[in-house]
Amino acid sequence: METLLYLTLLISGFYTPSSCLHQYHFITNDMNWTDAQSYCRAHYTDLASVDDKEDLNRLITSVSSYNSWLWIGLKKGDSMKWSLADRRFYSEGETEFRNWDTGTPQNGNCALMSTSGLWNNTSCDDQHHFICYDGKQDTNLTYVLIQENKTWIDAQSYCRQYHTDLVSVRNQTENTEIEKKISLRGLPVWIGLFLDSWRWSDQSDSSFRNWLPGRPSTDQGYTCTLMSSDTCYYYEDGYHVYYYAPWINDPCGLNYPFSCYGPAVETTEKPQLKRHVVRIKMTPKDQNLNLSDPAVQDAILQEIRNKLKEQGLPTDTKVTWKKQPDGKVFHKEEEGSPKKEEEEKKMKRMMTKREL
Structure with missing residues (x-):
């Protein structure tokens, strides 16, 4: 019988608003990409552009109360850019x-x-x-x-x-x-x-990308970019790997909420501590692995840290285990258990509107 292990991570770090980056505005109205672009240009500056990881973190923070997909300003085009x-x-x-x-x-x-x-x-x-x-x-x-x-x-x-x-x-x-x-x-x-082959709506030259593995799709009709406002999971080498607000491409005519950006606003805000709890499931290749061994737990946690950093998580972010009430990190779920089925339903809800 396959053994599924559920584990909970506590991700925390200081977020300092910057005075020289984009000011993002989340619009909850569902629109197609072109209408969203027109709305942003009329009321702000343009659809959201992302220059670097700091921008990405600010954009994620601006939509933290929303758990689905939203349009950003990246659309298919051709131009030479620097890495x-x-x-x-x-x-x-x-x-x-x-x-x-x-x-x-x-x-x-x-x-x-x-x-x-x-x-x-x-x-x-x-x-x-x-x-x-x-x-x-x-x-x-x-x-x-x-x-x-x-x-x-x-x-x-x-x-x-x-x-x-x-x-x-x-x-x-x-x-x-x-x-x-x-x-x-x-x-x-x-x-x-x-x-x-992708260009920002405001014609900026940023080459920053945060595609989900396997994206962008080569389908001719998938020419506009969606960002996940929540954590996403991708099945890789027997594990569900966490990806940090990844992007996918989709047909521009579909309706989604979207993010605009406006002129940068000077701020004197102090650093704020952000915490995010993530629950993921894992299928160990070695069913005899002693998951109570602190060395094994540390090795798994380091691998998760590396994956998160590859996906743009700031280097000063702390990633630790969040122990359950019984003091354990891992919780085993057998096939067919009600709790496992509920977890699968929850994960499907996190992947709303798009099968990754």
């Missing part, structure tokens, strides 16, 4: 700097810099060395050459894990500096420029 999405990293005009070789760009969605400093575009599935940008204050390295062959997306993941992001080239001075770093190697390298 590093933070607008504050670029001065005026720097996101548009290009140093294409003659006859480029052509086919191919990801950009390479040759040893001559000129750029070409090629398939993102090709494998090349790459340059990471490291903006951490505890290192003197700005550009880090990684001499491993990886696809563009794998190179991006590597740079984000160990440094800051794939390198952005903002001007000719930076282009020359990077060219010197790779010229002796004789091989082209990935840089952070890529062809993005």
